[in-house]
Each structure stands twice: as structure tokens, then as C-alpha cells.
Amino acid sequence: MDHRILIVDDDKEIAGLVAIYLKNEGYETELAHDGQEALDKLAASEFHLVVLDVMMPRMDGLEACRRIREKAEIPILMLSAKAEDMDKILGLMTGADDYLVKPFHPLELTARVKSLLRRAYRYSPVSxxxxxxxxxxxxxxxxxxxxxxxxxxxxxxxxxxxxxxxxxxxxxxxxxxxxxxxxxxxxxxxxxxxxxxxxxxxxxxxxxxxxxxxxxxxxxxxxxxxxxxxxx
The missing domain is CATH 1.10.10.10 (Winged helix-like DNA-binding domain superfamily/Winged helix DNA-binding domain)
Known part of the structure; x- marks a missing residue:
């Protein structure tokens, strides 16, 4: 199954690096740079996972996560520069499946993405x-x-x-x-x-x-x- 991943981060350099890491693993990627752009892209096309930064202009990642969860159960990996437990809990409570603190190692990012995709799509109606x-x-x-x-x-x-x-x-x-x-x-x-x-x-x-x-x-x-x- 070819998985399409939406990467949402206002830091274009970080978003580009994440895209490179995931493309090297065989995933198709697309970028958005704020929460509203992410919602627009999700409404227009099918994605299998969202990598979502917290701190962004116009609409931050927490609000975007809430709105995504109102319509879809797509796996969400949240990224944040904040490492405190309450920030992590807040991110998970808004609907994220997992939480990764910046800066992160590329291998950890790809491992988290693979784990989320495996849990979300490993079952088939014809199993x-x-x-x-x-x-x-x-x-x-x-x-x-x-x-x-x-x-x-x-x-x-x-x-x-x-x-x-x-x-x-x-x-x-x-x-x-x-x-x-x-x-x-x-x-x-x-x-x-x-x-x-x-x-x-x-x-x-x-x-x-x-x-x-x-x-x-x-x-x-x-x-x-x-x-x-x-x-x-």
C-alpha cells in the first residue's frame, strides 16, 4: 500500500527535511505550512497520516488537530519544541496519536511513522x-x-x-x-x-x-x- 503523508510545519526547512526522510522510506509526501492550509489539503485529497507541528501561525497544530478529529480518524504524529509533560498531554488530549519532541533523530521519526501506519492499516476486511x-x-x-x-x-x-x-x-x-x-x-x-x-x-x-x-x-x-x- 502506498501511503501519502501530509507534513505540516511553518518552518519550511524542517518540513523539507521531514519530507526527505519519509521519501527515503518510500512514502509520498505533501507539505502545508499552517493549520488552515493543512485542513484545506486534507479536504481536497486523501492522506494516510499527518505529521503536525504545534507552533504555527494562522492556526496552530492543537486547533488543527481538534478540527481534523471532528471529521477523520487519520493517524496524527504531533511535533513540538516543548518537552514538558503537560504539553505532551495536551497534544494527546486534542487527538494526536503520538508526540515527538524537536529536535529529533530521523530514525526516530521514521520509526514512529511506521508504527502509526502499521497500527492504523494493518487490518483488512478480507483478512x-x-x-x-x-x-x-x-x-x-x-x-x-x-x-x-x-x-x-x-x-x-x-x-x-x-x-x-x-x-x-x-x-x-x-x-x-x-x-x-x-x-x-x-x-x-x-x-x-x-x-x-x-x-x-x-x-x-x-x-x-x-x-x-x-x-x-x-x-x-x-x-x-x-x-x-x-x-x-
Missing amino acids: PESADGSAVLRIHGLTINKATHTAEFDGRTIKLTSTEFGILHLLAGHPGRVFSAEDIFQQVWKEKYFESNNTVMVHISKLRDKLEQETGNKLITTVWGVGYKIDV
Whole structure:
């Protein structure tokens, strides 16, 4: 599958360098230099992932991320010169799937992009795993289909990012089992977990809110000091 990536950064030199890194990995890229231009390009053409800087004129990355999330579940990798935890949490809470602090190493950037694309597009409606129904989980009125990467409740599709779907599928596939944040990160992100990483907590919070809005039940239970679970 040929993936098209939209790179959004008002620093044209950085945007150009990111494009070079990703083109070297075989991706097709296009550039935008503020949030509004990014929204216009997303409305006019199909992209598979957005690399989105935070600090930009006219419309910053946080607002652009919110508006993208109103219409699409495309993976978003947010870039920022700010390394503080609250900045990272704010970025993830607006809908970003991952967060990378500038300056970054090209190998780290491409690894994050590959990981996001793998999570978002690794499932296919014609996956042989779905032939015997094993790809479908049903719990608390939810139907979770790994083959189509969708979750439904009462006939309605719940809008989830690829990361949120991965967490839900993991917990729902092992009802009653408690997963630590480290377990979840390593199984969903497929990367090494670092202590004081707030990424899982933020994504769990957003997933809980979406589940409660659609089902009236948060479903995911916190076992304080241990981790998270979905009860039978």
C-alpha cells in the first residue's frame, strides 16, 4: 500500500527535511505550512497520516488537530519544541496519536511513522483471520471487529483512533485481566516503555470518555497502582 503523508510545519526547512526522510522510506509526501492550509489539503485529497507541528501561525497544530478529529480518524504524529509533560498531554488530549519532541533523530521519526501506519492499516476486511469469526469480540454490547478495525454499539460505529482501537481490542480480548501501562504500551505501540510515560493514561482517558458517551458505561476499570481492565 502506498501511503501519502501530509507534513505540516511553518518552518519550511524542517518540513523539507521531514519530507526527505519519509521519501527515503518510500512514502509520498505533501507539505502545508499552517493549520488552515493543512485542513484545506486534507479536504481536497486523501492522506494516510499527518505529521503536525504545534507552533504555527494562522492556526496552530492543537486547533488543527481538534478540527481534523471532528471529521477523520487519520493517524496524527504531533511535533513540538516543548518537552514538558503537560504539553505532551495536551497534544494527546486534542487527538494526536503520538508526540515527538524537536529536535529529533530521523530514525526516530521514521520509526514512529511506521508504527502509526502499521497500527492504523494493518487490518483488512478480507483478512483470513475473520473467516471463522475469531476476529470479532463481543462484550458489554460492543462488537469489536479486528478485521475491519471497527467497534460498534447498538448498531452505531464508535469513532476511535487506531491507538484507541488497539487498547480496546487488547483489554476486551482478555476480560478480567489487569494490564499495566507498560504492558499496554508494549503490546499496542510495539515499543519500549519508559518510566513516567503518560501516553497510555491519556489515551485510556479519551477512550473511556468515548465509550461512556456511546454506551453510558466507561467499561474500563482502573486498578490503582496496577493497571487497567475490562470486567466480564
